[in-house]
Amino acid sequence: MSRHNLLISGYYGFGNIGDEAILDTMVKRIQSAVPEAELTVLSANPERTRSLYGIRAVERARPLKVLRAVWSCDTLISGGGSLIQDVTGRLSIHYYLMILMAASLLGKKVMVYSQGIGPIQKPVNRVLTKWVLNRADIITVREENSKKDLIQMGIRSEKLFVTADPVIDMACPGKALGENLLKAAGLNENSTQKRVAFALRSKDFREQGAYDALCEVVNALLRERCAVIFVPFHFSEDLEVIRRLKVDFGDKIYTLVERHAIQEILSVIHSMDLLVGVRLHALIFSAVAGTPLLALSYDPKIDYFMKAIGQSTFGPVNAFSPETLTQEILFRLEKTETDRAALISAVEDLKTRLDINERELVKLLGGK
Template sequence: MRNLVVSGYYGSKNAGDEAMLAAMLEVLSDLDPKLHITVISADPEDTRERHGVDAVGWLDITAILQLLGHADLLISGGGSLLQNVTSRRSLYYYLGIIFLALAVHTPVMLYAQGIGPIEGGLARWLMKKIVNRTKLITVRDHGSLEELAHLGIRKPRIEATADAVLAIHPVDKEAGRHILTEAGAEGTKPVIGISVREWCGWTHYKDVLASVAQEVVMRYDARVVFLPMQYPEDVRAAESIAERIEGAAKAQVTVLPGEYRTHELLSLVGNMDLMIAIRLHALIFAGVMGVPMIGISYDPKIDRFLDSIGETPVGSLENVTPDELLAAVQDKWEHRKAIRQHTAALLKKQRGLAERSAELAVGLLDTDAGKK
């Protein structure tokens, strides 16, 4: 039995990151059912219960060091771990875990990561010094390849694959229908999903989304459902938008109030006719479930993912307007059948690329480079 340790933003109630872990575990276990996997988690008990793997606390450095000392490989990823725009401290933490693995001679793989942006001379120097000592890097987009090149990281084998979540299998829509019914959002009306987050205390984009939600309810006789990807923060953000909606449209707007598992979120998205999202993994869930999507950018990772499937964001949180967002909705609505077919073909390729990261990880374990 080979021991693999996974480091990432797990156990923090972020649906996208939990979906990444679920997808990674699914594909890795399919490739090698005998792998023993331990996850470094902010909530080890939740990770054990949710994913059925061993876990240790992310601040228990003694336990982590002991774990790495007996590991055959550390996987760092997936996600946007190595950047310092949304959090300046997390970059140093994840680099620190990589450094600990290297200190005890455990090989390291960066798995389907989105690299950067990385600001500051010290941060960029540390990235170059530490990441150049890893064995293998897969990144989820070509923008990350460019960031690695700018940082001078060239020594490991580097390959562009795709976001780990794209390897996850589509699910049945029944669980999502049940949740919608429980929330009072059942019926035959079309469903337009919206996934939002708080960002820098800004309110402009909230006003825009409220205006658009109100208009699409009336224009398409639709129901709007807000989908939380980070609990409970996204629920509060969605409620602050729903409060801005006025008149008869308000009765057709639902804010889902709970914390949902990966399969539930996928099933919910599968019940939607269109997804408007700020959250990256809400867009990816739409791709997995074959639902037309509209992305609003707040981070290069949104632009990079949309570019990988031939899409572009409809503005950014700072400058998006109701008119351009409504125009995008109308275009997707009129061509949604053709869009579903086109996106399905593109996502099939992305699924294969996402599985490639797992294949490379298992291959690394099978070589002398992946053994201590």
């Protein structure tokens, strides 16, 4: 049986739990569907990536190494995540599109895998995206809105498929791992307090007004005798606000400030009664764990995911009322069992779409 050399390009090796969960799930699904595949990943931390996933990894910031990896592969897989967008950085969209273009020009097979497309605001970037993606063999996107946006840009619809975020297929490890971490953080495992986890981005709370609003919510929950826990998802970026809160609230709140494995963080979320999330993959972890969730939106991808699971966002992260948010949290804590049942059903529906990724990949590689 011939080997298939597959190169995966994405936002890997940066310590973002959500993106690492994407890679973890992608690797497992691809290896299951294509056992003869040899996988290589472009990573910011190749040594850690090799250690975690047992596959080859190449330094993503070294142009010659990246080009050599593209030259050596049979097929480039770009994804998942929100790679092709121009709102979080001026250059990132060009980085991912250049890798896709290089693969096409070198005659490689190209698959865009479960990506969330956009927002792409600059007209030149929309033209460039059209030019590059029309040369891809297969494009799968994680929501219907991404497909619509690509069609509006002029991408041919016959190669477009709507699937879901790969992380939705993660297996939940139960609560034991999470309980151990929470105990180490000081939370009494026998407490009957309702547990509310927050997964926030520091950048949304650097302004004093936004931070004060967050503190009002925390104080209100503490008055209601809730256990309030803060969980970082993008470790290097999320700790700033968590550490600031810890200084102001001390032992009244619980924080995770060490790096933890994907399964450990998922288990922590599984141990909660409610997650209040800004980060997309915190919300997806919550859905996978069957933990009710409340979303504050900073990007359309948050709204798209909540719609996919039959819910809506609470509102924008930069314009919430502390009183109203607290009331909604307390209301949701009273109906957790109903919410859990609805989440489990919605997640199962999304999982059925994921098989499209591997079906199309196998076809692309010459299988049936």
